[in-house]
Amino acid sequence: MILTNRSKNVAPYPWHIRKVLPKVLKAGEYAGTLTPEGAALLDVNGNLQAGSLMAPPEGDAGTGMVCTNSVRKRTGNISVGTSAFSMIVLDQPLEKVYRDIDIVTTPSGAPVAMVHINNCSSDINAWANLFKQFAERLGVDLPADRLYETLFLVAAKADPDAGGLLNYSYLSGENITKMPAGRPLFVRKPDSAFTLANFVQAQLYAAFAPLKIGMDILKNEEGIKTAVLIAQGGLFKTPVIGQQVLANALNTPITVMSTAGEGGAWGMAVLAVYAKSGNGKQSLEDFLDQNVFTHPESMTLSPEPEGVSGYEAFIKRYEAGLTVESMAVKSI
Numbered sequence: 001m002i003l004t005n006r007s008k009n010v011a012p013y014p015w016h017i018r019k020v021l022p023k024v025l026k027a028g029e030y031a032g033t034l035t036p037e038g039a040a041l042l043d044v045n046g047n048l049q050a051g052s053l054m055a056p057p058e059g060d061a062g063t064g065m066v067c068t069n070s071v072r073k074r075t076g077n078i079s080v081g082t083s084a085f086s087m088i089v090l091d092q093p094l095e096k097v098y099r100d101i102d103i104v105t106t107p108s109g110a111p112v113a114m115v116h117i118n119n120c121s122s123d124i125n126a127w128a129n130l131f132k133q134f135a136e137r138l139g140v141d142l143p144a145d146r147l148y149e150t151l152f153l154v155a156a157k158a159d160p161d162a163g164g165l166l167n168y169s170y171l172s173g174e175n176i177t178k179m180p181a182g183r184p185l186f187v188r189k190p191d192s193a194f195t196l197a198n199f200v201q202a203q204l205y206a207a208f209a210p211l212k213i214g215m216d217i218l219k220n221e222e223g224i225k226t227a228v229l230i231a232q233g234g235l236f237k238t239p240v241i242g243q244q245v246l247a248n249a250l251n252t253p254i255t256v257m258s259t260a261g262e263g264g265a266w267g268m269a270v271l272a273v274y275a276k277s278g279n280g281k282q283s284l285e286d287f288l289d290q291n292v293f294t295h296p297e298s299m300t301l302s303p304e305p306e307g308v309s310g311y312e313a314f315i316k317r318y319e320a321g322l323t324v325e326s327m328a329v330k331s332i
Contacts, residue, residue: 026108028274028277028278029056032054033054034048035050036050038050062106063263063264063267063271064264065089068232068257069289069292069293071089072089073110074089075226076230079232080207086115086214094222115176115215119182120235122169124207132147135147148237151200153238155201156197156241158201160309160311161314163195164198165198165202166188168186168318169206177210177213205311208249209315209318229255232256243299249315251308254300257297258296258298
């Protein structure tokens, strides 16, 4: 079939889509080698040599599954950054089609339910920069790690429901909550407990709120549960705080590995090693368990009952206040 453009002013494309798209390969399959022409294209100085084995390429979803060892059925992972996504490897197809749930696959081809949110840590970064400017006015130069650690640790003294404070971390539109554009918004009532601890807690709570709404679809509509979710991302560089908030938000144990900061590039490197092994007898799941994650350094935090109930109170307030966010999008 030839693709055509319906506009009368544009001629049909002279190519077939099957000839344009590359052949789909699973993890471990042979994808060729780097040619001299390809090496020259990548490195005009000629230092890069031809001959390197090419592993089937993956995007950040696939490499995120690999670097968190979340490719077996009923395992899952969460990647947290300026945006965030969760992925649950399914043991059976979803019963329904959901607007907010994408179906992707593991690098070895197993189906995965994916919840993606456009906004996560960017608003936290913006507020942290404001506090950094205030510190500089006092003559204090705070390195980024100490700045975030100082702010996050104060959240340990916050009220479970963040003191009635409310925040929307929308620097851009958010599909899950049907917001067409971003309007970062912080809201409080006159009698809210407006403390630094509650303010930081509200920022952390808001970062995960759309993700929680999406994950609740899988939990409540499909009955999908996992024993533990493995999380990665810069937000977890400060130990415990963000990890505990996420565990409470999803009411699921959250594990963070020592390799959590390595990210997708490391996951792709692992897939390259798997392709190089080339024996075809060992599944990707077994390869990761037996060759990569033999003795992983990790820490798991379970949900705290008080924190879970506090986050539930926050998310009810969050969903009720979406009309305020919607009006801000329309009015400002």
